[in-house]
Structures are given as structure tokens and as C-alpha cells.
Amino acid sequence: MNFPNNFTWGAAAAAYQIEGAWNEDGRGPSVWDVFSQTPGRVFENHNGNVACDHYHRWREDVALMKELGIKAYRLSLSWSRIMPDGTGAINEAGLKFYDELIDGLLAAGIQPWVTLFHWDMPQALQEKGGFLNRDMADWFGAYATVVAKRLGDRVKHWMTINEPPVIVGLGYQEGVFAPGLKCTHQECLLAAHNLLRAHGSAVQALRAHCVGPQQISIAHTSREPIPATRADADVEAARARYFGCVEERMWNLAWWADPIAFGKYPEEGLKNFAGKLPKITDADMALISQPIDYLAYNCYSGFKVAANDAGKAVDVPNGHGIGNARGTLPWLSIAPDAIYWAARWQTERYNLPIVFSENGFCNTDFVQLDGKVHDPQRIDFVTRYLDAVSRAIADGADVGGYFYWSILDNFEWAEGYKDRFGLVHVDYETQVRTPKDSFYWYRDLIARNGALS
Template identity: 50%
Template sequence: MKFAENFLWGTASAAYQIEGAYLEDGKGLNIWDAYCQEGNRVAHSENGNVACDHYHHFREDVKMMREMGIKNYRFSINWTRILPEGTGKINEKGLQFYSDLVDELLANGIEPLVTLFHWDYPLALHQKGGWLNRESSDWFAEYAKVVVDALSDRVKYWMTINEPQVFIGCGYAIGKFAPFEKHLPCDLTRMTHNVLLSHGKAVQVIRKYAKKKPVIGFAFATPCCTPTDNTPEAIEEARRKSFAVTRDRFPFELSWWADPIFFGKYPQEAYDVLGADMPEILPGDMEIISQPVNFYGVNIYESKATENVYGYAENAYLGCPRTQMGWPVTPEVLYWSPKFLYERYKKPVLLSENGMAGHDWVHLDGRVHDAHRIDFMKRYLRELCRSAEDGAEIMGYMYWSIMDNFEWADGYDKRFGLVHVDYQTQERTIKDSGYFYRDVIQTNGQAIFSDTWEG
């Protein structure tokens, strides 16, 4: 068993979670900047004002990536760092930061993968209606062009939007994430449609203006269900549940977002359950949304959970292993999700995020011994390799995340990183898992098949 020779091995991050410098060098406010200041929204009333201070430490962070053997780095652009009001005047200092970051990555042999939007929506545009405003897709296209004009001479890989299921579902349906609102289905479907239009218009912008031939995708969430056994009936039931649409959960569901992009239409099941709450679709909308992309990016941490009569979701059981987030450890999801996605949408699958939060600290010997994360990576990557062996086209794997960071509503308690960050001093310490991942990359994945690792 082995991965393709051109497999993309890398790590990922998001601007708000690591950059800090939230009011520095002309940057404008986004919804996380604004609404985290209120307190009581995030664990311990924490925020991303400083985070990992990557804005000032990016050169040493890139050097650290090189030491870890990282070949690809997926990062996001903070929209208001370059367009403080979301549209209009460009903040050249903010744009220069990302240009310098790209240069630093390339100088260290690391390929950049740029995500245009990872949840940090401009406050000024939110106050104009945000995703509810049909003009939002034009705002996003304007922003995309600024980034493409500045970076596309050096950047090849592009992702338009990260996890719309989460920033719409958690931000506007259940009120867990910024801007901490709760909307009815008629609003949520309209927001969805405008997000999808934003994606499509960004794809058009990238294709039209990129100076280097682009490879374009997105980074969606909502993994697939896994079969209860290997019978054809169980596999088909898992597939059905994976792509189902329900009225209560539609913002979080897979086909609700992906079918419009790949098939040019919403699932029929959506019309059945949402009825008059479906969005208004104007002539040409679906053609914009369904602009061709090169790959299907997906962030997967556990299998999709559906409740059963015993009080546990189908991906859990009494005493099952869980990460620090409380998520069940379900490595088989990296076999079934890429398989189901590739079979349905016929595009290479990029694991744009996968990883785990653990109880990590610097030990007395000065190292961070996270054997649990190494074991997690082995289990999940073995299943991903098996999926590729069985016919799914797997493009690459981006571990989430390069370093511990601000974990949204959970603040700084949850540590996902391959690198430990002391938030009091900003000292970085590469964890054992970071050195293990270096071995994985150097062997093109073969290190995962050893049951031991000496470090």
C-alpha cells in the first residue's frame, strides 16, 4: 500500500486563529474581532487579538515548517487585513504581509495553498446584511480579485471558501460561532445561495486573472456516514444517509452544498423538505455556482453522526475513544468519505483538514510527547491509503493544524497543533507528532505502517 508519487503532504491554518495583530497596520474589524470582545461568547472570554502572533513570527514559523519537512502549507487570507471595509480601498501593508509569507514559503521549498475565506467576515459588510445581501457575492468577487492580482504569479493552489456548513450552520443557525445569530430556514437558504454564488464568482475571477495556471477547489466539511458492516445493504444505507437533506439540519449537510456546484442544481430532497423556504434562483445563478473546479477539498475529523435509539450517535458507543474535543475516533471515515465523494462527484479529493485535539504540554525533558496523536495519524492515514488503493483519487493530506491556536468558541484550551505554543511567551515547541509527520512525508506515507516509532 502506498500513496501516489505526487501526493501533497502538508499542514493547514486559518488567519484569525493564528495571526493576531488584529488592529495593526491598517487592518479592519471582522465579525470575530468585534463579537469576541463582548465576553461570554468564547471559553474564558478569550479572543484572537494576539493568538499565536503569527503576523510577527511568520518567518520563524516557516523555518520551523522547513525543519519538519512540510511540503505544502494551506493558509487563509484575512479579508479585512487587505480590505479593511470589505470593499474599496486596499490596505497595502496587509497585502504585503501575505506576499512576504508566500515568498518565505517558496524560499523554504514549501508550496502555498491559499484559502480566500475562513470565517472572518468583514464587520462593515455584515452590517450591510452580510450573506443575506445578494450583493455579497460581488463583494467577495472584488476581494478575490485583489488577492489573485497580488499572489497568483506565485500561488498555484486556491480554495475559495472553508466549511460553509460550519460558518452558516454554527454562526447563523444555532448561534455558537460569530456573529452568534439564529435565523429561520428562509434566511439560511438565502445565505447559502449567496455563499455559493460567492464561490462561483471567485472561481471565475481566479480563472480569468490568475497569472499562473490555477488549481481550484474549496474546503467543505460534513463527512460521510460509515457503514455498520460491509454488506451491500449497509454500504448503501451509509451512502444514502451521507447525502440526505433534512429540514432541521440542511445547513450542515453535504449534498445541500456540493450538488449545486457539481450538478448545477439543489438536491430534489431539499425542495421536498424546505418547500417555500428554498432560495430565489435568478437566471444564470446555477451556471455561476457550477463553475468547474479541479478538486473536492474536505475537512474530516470523525464520521457523520446520526442519532440512534440507544442514546449514542451511530459513530459512537459506550466507552469509545474520543479526542479532547469529545469527538469519537473513527479512522474508517477516511476510507468511506473519499470513496463516497469521489464516486458521486468524480473529482480528486484533497483532505484539506484532518487532525485531533489532545491534552498536550511541555514535559520536564523539554519535549511534548503526544503518542496519542501519532497513533491517531497512523490509524486515519492507513484508512486514507486504503481508500486510494480501492479506487478513490486522493490528491493530498493537510494536517490540522501546524500549531496550537485559537479554537473558535473553545478558546485556547483545545490543542490541535503539531507544534505546541506557549501563549504567555509565544515560544514554539515541535511535538513528537511533528517529527513523526516529518518521517511520514519523507517516506511518502510508509512510516504510518510501522507499529512503533522511536522519535
């Protein structure tokens, strides 16, 4: 495997999944506090009240990151820790926490890559409609302004929002994630439009109030079709499927990415969703299409497709094989070609460098009798995916970095603490951290800039 000398090796986590301290030091409730504390919403009624107690143990966690040798750490901020009601009053204790965390990272030689919003909407704003309220762009812009003024002298890499398809698709349409709504497709298109406007407002705020040049993006995700063969027909059918806007679910990548990159929604989507679209103004599109500096993308798995006689992509039944290798979550089939094609197709379409802001493997890791955590499947998974990234770079994709998800085992949303993605095992009863075999493997890989030996 070969990677550029300036390749960014990192790891990632999100505020609600690790911080805990859900009602301490002035933090207001978020939609995930309300959702996870509602019986029946989360596996075994787990919640993020304590999580990894990172709020109190961040120094220990930063020391682990330093030992790991990562060059960058992708973290998110808890909006309601900084602004308990989402607007208005600012909580100094919350800003102080992130001040100290960022200073600690920089002192350890680790660059903070900050995500403004990773799903934990302040409950007070959700009660005003959340992303269904057009005012969200103003609320989010004001929040971004507060953050930029406080942290923008030290933070140089930003992501505005994490995974819009999950926020709107799972949170507003399917109701399996917070806030747990069951909205119509028309309502979801409105929420999507307001989310993109909020992104644009945040980009403006970061540009206006940070110190010096900034690298800004939004962290997209989708579902990756993988061509069944390298035949041109299969590749082109898969590419068309990847950027298509046909399904009335929220996973259409181009519906989210094209407005930012090109200042307009895809024509296919405008045609297919006609009659359900919100009012879209030129001013809206100018706001949404504020220039970004790179693509951030979260990639885990994919599904195989082949071209039919009409050149359209059709799913290949059992495309990865019956009993295929997979993680403990049902959607995580091991499919490294997903990350290869994501890198190729996105950099070709949008003409920007790409950073993989999440990629990782979930398993049922536990501390074994020898006191260690042996996770060879994770090592194998990351090797396969990084090899695919290396191949994409060799084939012309401009890939600038890779962030393993996650640095710590953590609260895996509606799955609670059942599935473990971390390089570090967390005993949630004692909060003892145990680096896994993959931790030491990744440390050595980073030291070699991705060379296997």
C-alpha cells in the same frame, strides 16, 4: 500504507486563529474580533487579538514548516487585513504581509494553498447583512480579484471558502460562532445560496486574473455516517444518509456540493425545503457551477449507522463503544472509517480527485518535565486515518493530498485556547514554539512518503 509518488503532504492553519495583530497596520475588524471580544461568547473570554503572533513570527513558523518537510501549507487570508471595510480601499500593508509570507514559503520549497475566506468576515460587511445580502457575490468577487492580481503569479492552488456548513449552521443558525445570529431555516437557505454565488464569483475572478493554470476548489465538510458493517444494505443506507437533504440543519453535504458539481440543487432538498427557498435563477446556477479542479474536504470524525427494515440509515447507539477513544472536543470520536468513506463516496459521486484539507486531533498537550511534548495519541490518530486514506486509494478513490490540522496550537474558535490541535506546541504567554513528538513523527513519515517504516 501506500501513497502515490506525487501525493501532497501538508499542514494547515487559518488567519484569525494564528495571526494576531488584530488592529495593526491598517487591518479592519472582523466578525470574530467582535464576537470574541464580547464577554461570554468564548471559553474564559479568550480572543484572537494576539493568538500565535504569526503576523510577527511568520519567519520562525516557516522555518518550522521547512524542518517538518511539508510540501504544501494551507493558509487563509484575512479579508479585513487586505480590505479593511471588505470593499473599496485596499490596505497595502496587508497585501505586503501575504506577499512576503508566500515568498518565504516558496523559498523554503513549500507550495502555498490559499483559502480566501476562513470565517473572518469584515465586520463592515456583516453590518450590511453578510451572507444574507445578495451583494455578497459582488463583494467577494472584487476581493478575490484584488488577491488574484497581487498573489496569483505565485499561488497555484486555491480554496474559495472554508466549511460553509459551519459558517451558516453555527454562525447564522445556532449562533455559537460569529456572527452569533439565530436565523430561521429560510434565512439560512438564503445565506447558503448567496455563499455559493460568492464562491462562483471568486472562481471567475481567480480564473481571470491569476497567471497560468490554477487548481481551485471550495473546502467542504459534513458529518460522516459510517456503515456499521460492509453489508450492501448498511453501505447503501449510509451513502444515502451522507448525501441526503432531510434535516433542516446546514450539514447536508449535497446541498452545498451538488450545485457546484452538477449545476442544480438536489431534488430531495428542493422537495423537503419547498416554501423556504430563495429565488433561484438560471444565472445563479451558472455562476455557482463554475468548474472546479478538485474536491477539498475537512474530515475529523463520524457516527455509525445501520440499515433498518426499510433500508433507511438509523444511528447505532454508542456506535463507537461506551468510553470510546476521543479527543478533548465532544464531537471528535476517533473514527478513521469516516475518512475512508468520505474519499470513496465523494470521488465516485463527483468524479474529481479529493484532497483532505483538514484532519487532526485535539488534546491537552503541555510541555513536560523533560522539556518535550509527548503526544502519542495524536500519532496513533493520524496513523489510523492515513491508513484509512491508503485503503481508500487502494479501493479506487483518487486522493491527491493530506493536510494535517494544524501546524500550530491556536485559537480554537469558541473553545478559545483550551484545545490543542498543533504539531507544534505554543506557549501563549511567551510565544515559545516547541515541536511535539508528532512533529518529528510526521516529518519522518513524509520523508518516507507515508510508509510506516
